[in-house]
Amino acid sequence: MTHVQSEIDKVIGNRMFLEHVLVLVGVLCLTCVTQTLPELHTDTGHTEYAILFDAGSSGTRMEIYQFFASGPSLQPSDVLELSPSPHKVEPGISDLADDPSQVEAYMMPLLESAQKTIPEDKQALTPIFLLATAGMRLLPEDQADAILNEVRKLFNDKDKCPFLFKDDNDARIISGKAEAIYSWVTVNFLAGIFGSKATSFGSLDLGGASHQNAWENNNNPDVMVIEVAGRNYSIFSRSYLGFGQDQARERYLGFLAQRANCAENSECVVKSPCHNKGFKESLTFGDQESIFEGTAQVKICRQIIREMFFCQSPDLQKCPFSDQPKLKGNFYGFSAFYYVLTGIEAVCSDCENNKVTPKKIKSSSKLFCETDYDELTDPYAKDNCFGGNYIYELLTAGYSLGQYKRIRVTNSLNGFNLGWTLGGVLHNTGILNE
Numbered sequence: 310m311t312h313v314q315s316e317i318d319k320v321i322g323n324r325m326f327l328e329h330v331l332v333l334v335g336v337l338c339l340t341c342v343t344q345t346l347p348e349l350h351t352d353t354g355h356t357e358y359a360i361l362f363d364a365g366s367s368g369t370r371m372e373i374y375q376f377f378a379s380g381p382s383l384q385p386s387d388v389l390e391l392s393p394s395p396h397k398v399e400p401g402i403s404d405l406a407d408d409p410s411q412v413e414a415y416m417m418p419l420l421e422s423a424q425k426t427i428p429e430d431k432q433a434l435t436p437i438f439l440l441a442t443a444g445m446r447l448l449p450e451d452q453a454d455a456i457l458n459e460v461r462k463l464f465n466d467k468d469k470c471p472f473l474f475k476d477d478n479d480a481r482i483i484s485g486k487a488e489a490i491y492s493w494v495t496v497n498f499l500a501g502i503f504g505s506k507a508t509s510f511g512s513l514d515l516g517g518a519s520h521q522n523a524w525e526n527n528n529n530p531d532v533m534v535i536e537v538a539g540r541n542y543s544i545f546s547r548s549y550l551g552f553g554q555d556q557a558r559e560r561y562l563g564f565l566a567q568r569a570n571c572a573e574n575s576e577c578v579v580k581s582p583c584h585n586k587g588f589k590e591s592l593t594f595g596d597q598e599s600i601f602e603g604t605a606q607v608k609i610c611r612q613i614i615r616e617m618f619f620c621q622s623p624d625l626q627k628c629p630f631s632d633q634p635k636l637k638g639n640f641y642g643f644s645a646f647y648y649v650l651t652g653i654e655a656v657c658s659d660c661e662n663n664k665v666t667p668k669k670i671k672s673s674s675k676l677f678c679e680t681d682y683d684e685l686t687d688p689y690a691k692d693n694c695f696g697g698n699y700i701y702e703l704l705t706a707g708y709s710l711g712q713y714k715r716i717r718v719t720n721s722l723n724g725f726n727l728g729w730t731l732g733g734v735l736h737n738t739g740i741l742n743e
Contacts, residue, residue, distance in 0.1 A: 355379050355743060358427050358435040359734045360472060362419065366444030366518065368399040371419045372730045373426055379743040381504040381538035385723040388731075393426040395419065402460075403444035406452040412459035413469070420463075420470055427472075436738055437464060437472040439480040443518050443550075446482055453482060479737075485548025489514065489521035490533060493544060494732030496641045499722040503538040503741060511638050513716070514729070515645035515700070517555035521548045522708075524638055538741045549629060552703075554645040557618060558695050562594035562601065564617060571599045582606035582613070583695035587682035590691065603694070605678045610698050618699075619706035635709045640716045643727040647720040649696035652687060653677040656718045663719055668712040670701045 356376055363370045371393060378387040395418055405411050427435055439460050445453050457480050464474035474480075483491075493512045502509050511524030523546035526532055532543040551560065561583065563572070571577030575591065575598045584603030591600050622628040642650075650656045655673035656663035674697030682691070704710045720727055735741055 356434075356436065356738050356740045358431055359738050359740075360423055360427075360435060360437045361730055361734050361737075362416075362437075362439040363730050364402045364439055364441035364445060366401045366403065366442070368397050369402050369416075369419070369439075370397045370730075371423065372396075372734070373423060374731070374734055376740060379740045381741060383498075383504075383538075383741055384501070385499050385725065388725075390725060390731075391426055393419075393422040395422055401444040402441065402456060403448050403453075405456055406448055409452075409455040409459045412456060413463050416460065416463055417469065424471065429471075432471040433473060435472045437470070437474050437479065438733070438737055439464075440733055440737075441482045442485075442488060446485075457481065483733075485519060485521060485550065486533065486546045488729045489523040489546035489548055490535065490544050491729035491732035491736060492521060492727070493523035493546070494535075494537065494736055495725075495727060495729060496722070496732075497537075498732065498735055498741075499725055499727070500641075501723075503540075508638065509542065510717075511636060511640040512727075513640050513642040513646060514727075515642065515703075516553040517645070518553040519548055519550045519556075520552040520703070522546060522633075522636070524636065524640070526634070526637070529634060535736065536742060537736070545634065547633060552618060554649065554692075554696055554699065557614075557699055558692060559594040561613065561617065561695060562592055562599070563597070564613070565601070566594065566597065566599045572597055575599060578602050580604050583610040583678075583698060584691065585678060585680060585682040585685065585694055588691055603682060605694065607675050607678050607698065610678070610695070611702055614695075614699050614702045615706045619702055630707045633707065641722075641727065642716050642718045643720050645696065646700060646718050648689070649693055649700055650718050652689065652693040653697040655697070661719045661722060663717060664715040665718050666713050666715050667701055667704050667710055670697060670704070671712075674698050674701055 356379060358376070359374050361372045363372065373391040373393055375389040375391055376383070376387060398415060398418055402412070402415065405415060424432065445456070460480045461477050464470045464480060489512070492514045496512045497503060497509045500510055509525045511522065514521045523544055525542055526545035527543050529545050532545050534541055534543050551557070565579050565581055566572040569577065569579045571579050578600045579602065581601045582604050584601060584605065586603050586605045588603035589600065591598055619630050620628040621631050623631065625631060650665060650670065651658040653673045654677070655670050656665050674694065677697055678694040725731060
């Protein structure tokens with residue numbers, strides 16, 4: 310055991326126990342026999358519009374799609390993402406846990422916006438979904454159910470919601486695994502895979518709080534079977550709560566502060582090997598705050614990241630990546646992959662066909678970290694030395710990718726942003742199978 314690992318074990322202790330339990334729950338719920346992902350709407354005729362509410366931890370965002378075709382031959386050019394206003398409300402719907410009766414007032418601005426966007430004669434045939442993610446997953450079951458029941462009550466009131474709310478399951482909490490699979494559907498639909506004999510792409514989504522992977526794997530019993538465009542796909546997916554870019558960085562800062570005995574002292578200066586030289590600012594982690602000063606010691610930075618997040622041990626609570634299968638095939642990385650890797654100039658910001666290797670990420674992050682902080686102009690640059698090294702360790706230590714394995718990195722494809730919402734609509738409406 311290295312000195313760094315010994316310190317990590319001492320510092321993390323009980324403070325990290327809850328986060329590890331949450332990650333473990335996410336992993337253990339996946340160790341099950343082959344499942345099928347339910348498809349909700351298959352008998353409504355041709356879908357022309359669809360509404361999805363992405364109920365996240367910080368707000369609820371409304372996505373409205375218009376479809377000009379349906380069936381296995383549906384192409385990205387047959388889909389239009391509309392621009393309702395308003396399209397988002399804050400805070401997250403989970404914040405209504407103490408008073409779920411406020412759900413109607415919270416949702417009505419979005420429902421009224423949708424009624425102005427979709428032609429009146431199409432509204433009764435327009436399916437509507439609310440799919441909740443991170444914030445709602447963390448609520449006690451009774452509080453989450455109370456909120457969802459208020460949503461269902463509102464969606465069933467045709468005076469206030471004239472859209473097609475077919476089933477109570479159309480308003481639900483989705484698992485991290487389902488979120489990962491919907492992202493996979495988005496990627497492969499936009500890449501033109503469905504309806505062809507081409508091999509599918511895997512997806513790597515690095516968010517703020519969690520990280521998801523999904524890919525076609527016919528050799529693993531822990532898969533979910535979905536039907537898309539008349540073909541069954543066996544998809545392996547995992548979601549790692551606490552391994553998103555923001556939460557990982559906060560955990561790293563908390564480790565440094567506790568190691569330096571500065572966690573309770575906001576005036577204490579903590580040396581950070583994952584920040585540029587010349588950086589010296591007060592940063593928050595959890596509900597605490599300390600001053601961090603960059604030392605740009607890249608080897609030490611990577612060692613801490615590797616041993617904190619991507620350790621190898623049969624203890625999945627401590628090392629949840631230990632039984633992650635090695636990635637196979639070609640992958641798209643998006644969200645924070647894109648923002649960080651463009652920030653350190655490992656890939657270009659206006660290219661859809663970026664391909665990058667761990668070797669390139671390693672050299673770009675090292676070069677970026679060695680740049681004096683005063684020379685950086687991007688306001689988000691302070692996070693990118695950690696971010697570049699975190700992504701490098703995620704790919705190499707977490708996923709065992711070789712130095713020359715290429716992944717595609719972009720945040721959009723064929724005019725659509727990459728993420729889970731389009732895939733969620735495509736699957737839940739069943740439009741590709743009409």
